[in-house]
Amino acid sequence: MTGDSPRVVVIVQARMASSRLPGKVLADIEGTPMLVRVVERARRARTLDTLVVATTLDVEDDAIAGLCEERGFACHRGSTMDVLDRFYQAARQHQADVVVRLTADCPLIDPEVIDQTVGAFLDADPPVDFAANRLPGRRSSPIGLDTEVCSMAALERAWREADQVHQREHVMPYLYDEPGRFRTLQVWDDHDYSHYRWTVDTPEDLELVRRVYSYFNGRDTFSWKEVLELVEREPWLAKINAEVAHKTEYEVDSRWGRRSGGSD
Secondary structure, three states: OOOOOOOEEEEEEOOOOOOOOOOHHHOEEOOEEHHHHHHHHHOOOOOOOEEEEEEEOOHHHHHHHHHHHHHOOEEEEEOOOOHHHHHHHHHHHOOOOEEEEEEOOOOOOOHHHHHHHHHHHHHOOOOOOEEEOEEOOEEOOOEOOOOEEEEHHHHHHHHHHOOOHHHHHOOOHHHHOOOOOOOEEEOOOOOOOOOOEOOOOOHHHHHHHHHHHHHOOOOOOOOHHHHHHHHHHOOHHHHOOOOOOOOOOOOOOHHHOOOOOOOO
């Protein structure tokens, strides 16, 4: 985006720690680490100005920082537990007016979906503070295409005011978990595809996305609609991870002293 348009910064959160699949963000998918798949697909979005990977200062995440340096990806390192602070500091460093949240465990993320969500946010009349294609218990897109967008002002307010563990770890809940606190917008698909799970949190999830990439011969330029056509034509694919339970925004890392989880 250029001219007087707001500066849109996509932030991909990534860390090596994961309760169900440690190291998943660097897992190999047809010869390429998953994080690279996410970044290369996401930065094809036309609405973004820059993309930054936000990881932690933990020694184990040196591998993520090293990969970013090797690939020329912008990288910000910050708090392990307070992901909201990590996001805010990354957004401020990169002079964001609009912040887009993605996670590094969604290797089927689609630039068209990012553009659709960012476009809905920018075009909203009256303006909104937050837009997303999923909210708790309400979605129509497959799990794994999740895109959240907010203004820098809203993110800064959340950074100042959010005091619940899940609000700090999952970044955006403060913007939508109390009706009326912010102006929010949900973006819907034409049909309900919410039963499909295309994120990676377990070995079964990883097997599914590896099979998808294998079908497309390792290229990453396919669209989410092509994946949809594939899984509808080959329904056995969706059965690979059909039994995996999806985590909620209230599950948090055990190091907070609460239920185990982790959102990177």
